[in-house]
Amino acid sequence: MPNKLTIRILFPYLTIVLLCTFLVALSSCTRSNDRHTDDHKIVVLAYHQINDDLTNTYTVTPQTFVEQVSSLLRRGYVSINSNDYYAWQTGKQTLPSKCFLLTFDDGSESDYTIVYPLLKKMNLRATFFPVISHIDDPGRISTKQLQEMSRDERYSFGSHTVNHKVLPLLETEELRRELVDSRLFLEKITGKNTISLSYPFGAWIQSTIPIAQEAGYKMAFTIIGGVNGVSSDLFTLRRIAAVNSLQEQDWIRITDFDPETYHDYYSSLLKQSIAAGHTDIATICRNELKKLGN
């Protein structure tokens, strides 16, 4: 136990240390907010099926899709694809300060029949993540359709693995096969390098990342909500899951990175991830809350 004299001697030093810690925390918080508000803000949106059958939670109708995209365009966001994002983050390309990246998971047939014509009409760029084992299945995109779309440089294609399994549950060898085989298959179909990955169910753990890197990927997308910036981790990129029921005001709050919305979001995700034992996701949530000043 320190005696009173020791405490008296140490007190001024402790005060200085605490004050410095506070100032460092404050400045890093300010920097982080600047990154999101004054610097680049890259919003990545995760879509699944686009059609009028709303029985699936993640289905968005064509009309809502057009409204959501138009809302971003009206607010000055510029459309990019995953290759543009990677080139920007690795310093090979410049981008406007506000961009949005449309991504489409699972490889639904609607990617070709509904999304592709809409994207062309609106001159938008986008990235598609088909599940390889489902290509050519009924209701899914076909090899021919993928080949046709890949000839247009506005669209990039990434892996959503071969069989859409929960990656953290796989043994290393099976995980490696899911990642490598899907990349090689896509490269054969599109004739282009496949550098991006979308984790099925958004599920990953820290040990997934080096295996994805060894398998040839340069970036990977989660479904942890949030906006990406210059210092984002390329293997835990955030995406906002687009749903049909979002009202325009909520859509604006979410895509414009409203701190209050994100505070609520990360607080609830933190509770869920602690309850589910997802320590990696819990760490991300804590860091985000810290950046938001809590």
Ligand SMILES: [Zn+2]
């Ligand atoms: Zn999926």
